[in-house]
Amino acid sequence: xxxxxxxxxxxxxxxxxxxxxxxxxxxxxxxAASKSHEAFIALAAMEFVITxxxxxxxxxxxxKKMKFLFWPLADIFNSLIAVLFFIIVCLCAIIIKTTxxxxxxxxxxxxxxxxxxADSVLLxxxxxxxxxxxxxxxxx
Numbered sequence: 428x429x430x431x432x433x434x435x436x437x438x439x440x441x442x443x444x445x446x447x448x449x450x451x452x453x454x455x456x457x458x459a460a461s462k463s464h465e466a467f468i469a470l471a472a473m474e475f476v477i478t479x480x481x482x483x484x485x486x487x488x489x490x491k492k493m494k495f496l497f498w499p500l501a502d503i504f505n506s507l508i509a510v511l512f513f514i515i516v517c518l519c520a521i522i523i524k525t526t527x528x529x530x531x532x533x534x535x536x537x538x539x540x541x542x543x544x545a546d547s548v549l550l551x552x553x554x555x556x557x558x559x560x561x562x563x564x565x566x567x
Contacts, residue, residue, distance in 0.1 A: 429488070431486060431487060432486055432487070435485055440549055440550070441482070441485070443542060443545060444478060444481065444546070446542055447474075447539065448482065450535055450542060451474045451475040451478060451539055454471040455532075457528045457529070461527070461528025463526070471532070471536070474513070481505065484498060499554050500554065502547075502550055503551060503554075506543040506547035507543075507547055509543050510543045510547075513539055517533040517534075517536030517539075518533070518537075519533075520532055520533030521533035
């Protein structure tokens with residue numbers, strides 16, 4: 428049976444993931460409704476799906492059960508790659524601004540960049556590279 432972390436959506440990392448989900452969905456809807464370039468629509472949809480999967484991973488505590496990957500680091504890489512792509516795509520959308528929907532989608536995409544950076548900084552603070560990790564420490 429899968430456990431549900433009911434406190435995760437109310438925590439700061441959970442709230443950031445929910446905000447990323449909402450903003451990515453709004454960005455997707457703006458790009459799709461204005462019939463923007465397919466790359467704009469695909470990027471927003473992929474970010475929504477990947478963020479939803481990470482949200483479910485942490486909500487269902489699957490990161491504790493699937494230990495073959497260090498999930499916070501994978502989440503940081505996802506956030507940083509999303510930042511890189513969204514800066515390029517959203518600046519192009521704002522500069523081109525073929526329709527109002529493309530312009531609004533570009534602005535929401537830049538807001539998503541800020542949320543991705545905040546999420547990656549928060550996750551980076553959670554990771555301990557050279558520090559002891561809980562019970563695995565040998566005490567003398």
